[in-house]
Amino acid sequence: MDINRPIIGPVEVKELHSSGKGIAYWNDKAYYVPWAIPNEQYWLQTENRRLGFRTASIIEIKKASNFRIKPICPHYFECGGCNFMHIDYSEQLNLKKIIVQNALKKYHVDYTVAEVGNSPKQINYRNKATYQIRVRQGKLLIGFHPEWTKNEIVEIESCYLLMPIINKYFNKIKNILNEFNNNKPLEHFLSLTIRANTQHQVMILMELLKSPDVSELSVLNAIKNLLNKGDSFYYYIKSNERYALPEYYHVKDTEPYIFEEIFQVKLRISPFTFFQNNKEVTELILNEIKSVIPIDTLSFIYDLYSGNGTLSLPLVFNKSVKLLGIEGNPMAVEDAKANAYDNSFATYIVGDILDTFNQHLIKLYPTPSLVILDPPRSGTLIEIQKNIIATGAPYIVYLSCNPLSLAWNLSQL
Numbered sequence: 034m035d036i037n038r039p040i041i042g043p044v045e046v047k048e049l050h051s052s053g054k055g056i057a058y059w060n061d062k063a064y065y066v067p068w069a070i071p072n073e074q075y076w077l078q079t080e081n082r083r084l085g086f087r088t089a090s091i092i093e094i095k096k097a098s099n100f101r102i103k104p105i106c107p108h109y110f111e112c113g114g115c116n117f118m119h120i121d122y123s124e125q126l127n128l129k130k131i132i133v134q135n136a137l138k139k140y141h142v143d144y145t146v147a148e149v150g151n152s153p154k155q156i157n158y159r160n161k162a163t164y165q166i167r168v169r170q171g172k173l174l175i176g177f178h179p180e181w182t183k184n185e186i187v188e189i190e191s192c193y194l195l196m197p198i199i200n201k202y203f204n205k206i207k208n209i210l211n212e213f214n215n216n217k218p219l220e221h222f223l224s225l226t227i228r229a230n231t232q233h234q235v236m237i238l239m240e241l242l243k244s245p246d247v248s249e250l251s252v253l254n255a256i257k258n259l260l261n262k263g264d265s266f267y268y269y270i271k272s273n274e275r276y277a278l279p280e281y282y283h284v285k286d287t288e289p290y291i292f293e294e295i296f297q298v299k300l301r302i303s304p305f306t307f308f309q310n311n312k313e314v315t316e317l318i319l320n321e322i323k324s325v326i327p328i329d330t331l332s333f334i335y336d337l338y339s340g341n342g343t344l345s346l347p348l349v350f351n352k353s354v355k356l357l358g359i360e361g362n363p364m365a366v367e368d369a370k371a372n373a374y375d376n377s378f379a380t381y382i383v384g385d386i387l388d389t390f391n392q393h394l395i396k397l398y399p400t401p402s403l404v405i406l407d408p409p410r411s412g413t414l415i416e417i418q419k420n421i422i423a424t425g426a427p428y429i430v431y432l433s434c435n436p437l438s439l440a441w442n443l444s445q446l
């Protein structure tokens with residue numbers, strides 16, 4: 034705490050921002066407050082702006098909410114990966130609904146938001162984690178960056194969100210890295226990604242600064258020896274290219290892919306392919322889509338930002354529907370093609386949506402009965418929206434992980 038920064042208050046937080054932070058108004062200025070709950074009152078200490086936001090931290094809770102609970106995770110207040118764990122779960126759902134309502138209001142979208150449903154699992158659901166690795170004064174640090182800075186690492190024992198098998202492999206690999214680091218600092222190991230499926234298979238991805246030397250190869254070999262039949266292991270060299278795949282190597286005698294089954298469809302996942310991180314919630318979403326859209330009557334679907342086909346293929350399984358997927362990552366497109374159990378009905382195109390999904394393409398294909406799109410966080414561009422409308426599709430399913438970009442996109446329809 035910086036004792037020179039001004040203290041303000043008592044001040045009440047009325048609402049949460051979509052990031053989960055409370056918004057407190059003081060002298061007509063908005064301060065973003067981590068770990069706040071609406072209707073609580075605080076003494077706050079203002080902080081230096083972070084990423085352009087005026088922020089303040091709670092010094093004292095003057096009036097606490099009945100929904101405030103002790104987070105189960107001991108790393109919660111330093112890690113910054115979760116934002117709602119200090120709030121009772123039923124109230125978390127209520128607040129998430131209000132966040133979506135406020136985002137829609139902000140962009141003047143008149144829409145009634147449904148109740149937010151329970152996640153089938155509140156902990157131990159997440160199937161992927163990326164841990165940062167650094168060596169500082171000879172000591173190996175491995176964990177997560179706190180929310181506001183990439184300079185620090187919060188070391189963790191285990192993460193409640195993750196599937197237990199990921200925590201198990203994390204601790205085993207951490208031990209190996211520490212042992213090797215005691216002999217020779219592992220300066221070139223940058224990050225570790227662990228993915229898992231519900232069949233308890235893992236895919237390990239180790240990021241290195243440069244091609245491994247002999248001693249670094251023995252570290253990779255020791256990690257490989259931890260793995261079981263069915264597991265997969267890659268390492269890759271750090272790349273500053275934002276969109277291209279990095280230089281990567283598949284470790285011999287391990288599997289090239291892992292698979293996850295959604296409904297009856299076995300989905301292949303390659304190392305750099307996006308995969309929905311909560312299988313149970315993905316199934317809920319697909320059931321919701323089925324409850325609204327008469328899937329049996331559909332003849333042709335566009336799947337924009339298709340990834341490996343996770344959203345469209347389970348939906349159309351055993352139906353006589355044709356499918357066109359567009360996706361920027363060539364690796365994900367290869368997965369999608371492999372996942373389309375009978376390739377006669379599905380076509381996948383590798384390309385940037387902005388270049389590929391244009392009037393020319395739309396004229397080449399029949400009018401779709403449904404357009405599904407699951408864009409990255411930033412949402413999608415007006416041009417793409419105009420083309421979606423131009424397809425004449427009677428149904429559009431837009432999946433979004435950012436209420437603000439969703440609301441903005443809806444406001445432009």
Ligand SMILES: C[S@@+](CC[C@H](N)C(=O)[O-])C[C@H]1O[C@@H](n2cnc3c(N)ncnc32)[C@H](O)[C@@H]1O
Pocket residue numbers: 307308309337338339340341342343344359360361362365384385386387407408409
């Ligand atoms: C949120 S993921 C959804 C993937 C898939 N629909 C699923 O549910 O698994 C977004 C996908 O969009 C792809 N993507 C991002 N920007 C893109 C662009 N400009 N053009 C084409 N694909 C893009 C990413 O590679 C990623 O696979």
